[in-house]
Each structure stands twice: as C-alpha cells, then as structure tokens.
Amino acid sequence: MIETDEHKALRAAVAALGKRHGRAYDRETLWAEAAKLGYLGVNLPEEYGGGGGGISELSIVLEELGAAGCPLLLMVVSPAICGTVIARFGTEEQKRHWLPGLADGSLTMAFGITEPDAGSNSHRITTTARRDPDSGDWVLNGRKVFVSGVDITDATLIVGRTEDARTGKLKPCLFIVPRDTEGFGRRQIDMELSAVEKQFELTLDDVRLPADALVGDEDAGLLQLFAGLNPERIMTAAFGIGMGRFALARAIEYARDRTVWKTPIGAHQAIAHPLAQAHIDLEMARLMMQKAAYLYDAGDDVGAGEAANMAKYAAGEACVKAVDQSVHTLGGNGLTREFGLASLITAARVSRIAPVSREMILNYVSHQTLGLPKSY
Numbered sequence: 001m002i003e004t005d006e007h008k009a010l011r012a013a014v015a016a017l018g019k020r021h022g023r024a025y026d027r028e029t030l031w032a033e034a035a036k037l038g039y040l041g042v043n044l045p046e047e048y049g050g051g052g053g054g055i056s057e058l059s060i061v062l063e064e065l066g067a068a069g070c071p072l073l074l075m076v077v078s079p080a081i082c083g084t085v086i087a088r089f090g091t092e093e094q095k096r097h098w099l100p101g102l103a104d105g106s107l108t109m110a111f112g113i114t115e116p117d118a119g120s121n122s123h124r125i126t127t128t129a130r131r132d133p134d135s136g137d138w139v140l141n142g143r144k145v146f147v148s149g150v151d152i153t154d155a156t157l158i159v160g161r162t163e164d165a166r167t168g169k170l171k172p173c174l175f176i177v178p179r180d181t182e183g184f185g186r187r188q189i190d191m192e193l194s195a196v197e198k199q200f201e202l203t204l205d206d207v208r209l210p211a212d213a214l215v216g217d218e219d220a221g222l223l224q225l226f227a228g229l230n231p232e233r234i235m236t237a238a239f240g241i242g243m244g245r246f247a248l249a250r251a252i253e254y255a256r257d258r259t260v261w262k263t264p265i266g267a268h269q270a271i272a273h274p275l276a277q278a279h280i281d282l283e284m285a286r287l288m289m290q291k292a293a294y295l296y297d298a299g300d301d302v303g304a305g306e307a308a309n310m311a312k313y314a315a316g317e318a319c320v321k322a323v324d325q326s327v328h329t330l331g332g333n334g335l336t337r338e339f340g341l342a343s344l345i346t347a348a349r350v351s352r353i354a355p356v357s358r359e360m361i362l363n364y365v366s367h368q369t370l371g372l373p374k375s376y
Helices: 005-021 027-036 055-067 074-089 092-104 222-257 269-297 301-335 342-353 358-369
Strands: 109-112 128-131 138-148 155-163 170-178 184-188 199-209
Touching: 005 027, 005 055, 027 055, 027 092, 055 074, 055 222, 055 269, 074 092, 074 109, 074 155, 074 222, 109 138, 128 170, 138 155, 138 170, 155 199, 170 199, 170 222, 222 269, 222 301, 222 342, 269 301, 301 342, 301 358
Parallel strands: 109 155, 128 155
Antiparallel strands: 128 138, 138 199, 155 170, 184 199
16 A cells, blocks of 8 residues: 555654654653644544544554554553544543543543453453443443553543343443542553553452443444454554564664674575565555555444454564564574563564454454354
C-alpha cells in the first residue's frame, strides 16, 4: 500500500518525537508530549477532541515510537480499544465524559478480558454482572488476569457477562469500572518481563456500579467486544513491528561498524542475509497491518477481523525473528545493557502470545478463512 502524504508526514513527525526521547524515555513525559501534539487521540472523533482519523493513523504513531525504542504500550488499550468502543457504542454522556480525556491524555483506561480459567476463550468468561432490582445498579463478581497498567489508569473497561432474560444464556457486556471502586481489588503479577506498564490480577467482589456504567447496548454482545479486539490486534502488530525495526536498526549499525580482519562483519552474507530476511518479514507484516487498519477504518468489521489476526500473527513472528537475529549479530554485546537489545528477547515474545496466541490465530484462519472443520 502506498501511504498518503499526510501519513508520511505523521510518520516523520512521530519518528522525530521518538528520536528525542529514545530508549531511556520517561513514560509520563513522553505520554504528555504525544498527547499535546495530538498523537494519542488521532483516531478519536473530532467533536470529542480527537484527530478524526482512524486506527491507520494510530498504528503509525505506535510503530514509529517503537522503532525509536520508546513504545507506549498503553496506546494499545486506552485510545485504541477503550476509545474505539466508547466512540462507537457509548452513550452521549459516556462520550462527553471519556473521549476528550482519552484524546488529550488526561484520562486513561485499562482493558480487562482475560481470566485465569478462560484464556483466549471469551465464551468461557465467568465474570458476571447482575442487575439489582431495587436500585437498578449493576453488581459484578469475578477475576481478571494480565491486565496492563491498572495502577496508572483512571478506570478499566471490564468484559463481563449478563444473563439474557429471554434465553437464560450468558452474553458478553462491557462495563466501565473506576480504579478506586469498592470491591475492585488488584494484585501486581511478578513478571520477568521488563516493562514500564505493570501487569495485574483483578478481583471483583460485589463491585457495585451505576446503571450508566454499561457501555452501549446490553444486547449487542460480541459485536461491541470485537469492535475493540480488532484494533487491539492491529495495534499489537504495530507494537511488534516497531520493536523489530528498533532491534534491526541496532544490528545494522553494528554490522556496518564492527570490523574483524579488516572487513566489516556486514560484508559477510552469513550476517547480511539474515538481517535482510528479517527486514523483508517486517515489511510484509506492515503491509498486512495497513490492510487491516484500512478495512477497519472503512467499516468492514468482518474483513478487518481476518486481516487483523493475520497482521498480528505476521508481526509477532517477524518481531521475534528480528530481535533474535539482531542479538545474535552483536554476539556477546547483544546481551549487554549498553546496546539495549537483551531485554527485547523477553518483550518480543509478548507479540506472539498477547492478546491472542499464534495457535488461536491459526485456528481462526483454518476455520474461518479456509473453511476447515473447527478444531476447538
């Protein structure tokens, strides 16, 4: 896909911002500056303080920050998932309350869907929401795990399930839970992963919410949920591509400069070819990401679902390969703090695992795209 002049200008401007902050960036300072420049809310509606663009523009922002070594992981969650869901399905009051703050960075939201026993199966979510017949309040009970940044966000968009009065079956619904709501507990998970945003396990113990905490239509179910999950996959692809580009740039610079027996090591095909292959894989993943973003912004939710899954898969594979090859190119130096690549070995795995594993994407493609019998 050929980028528009506007997209090229956005990419260059964000790259310059990322270069100023670099690998040793301070998350709060970068978040504030990106917000002030209009980058955080570029996908949100103009009438609520956003840039009026789409996931295409937001993915450019995250990719370029990642390529500079300073990705803002919360962008995947706050403006992309939560902002999109509220913009598309929220009440007018919810839009007025949340979207301007999500756009200017003054408000942030986390997203809680994964559960200890449900994994990637959103149909097995056990967090339930029931209506108090006397007050009209919602009462939530359940657990969530691997929720990013709950300690630094103002609220969490929680995926729960309510009982359908007609069928008695449980259906997914989305609720805005403010951080300090009574009964809403959190425990930080001790991760090997080195990241600014921490991971949490959440407990909801008779969490009482007003009626207007429900986002959108109680009967919309999976439609609303996947309206947030497709942007999440696209943005995760951007995260992985940016990380892969950062690692690859370090390795290319090293291969040009590192001289052994009077020859730069990059002159040897054993060094050069794997780096070239990693670059090709990243470029192909970016093309699929751009396709997915284009389809989503055009309103093609079905087409975007397939492309977003493929983009996330391709980016995860390309990211892991690029980081691994970059570390290998530097040899022992690839494991030092000086070159800043070693920590990416663990971080790169995230793009394969979250928010949905590569195996579940292969299940999706084999069943939904290829029409093969369902295996799960």
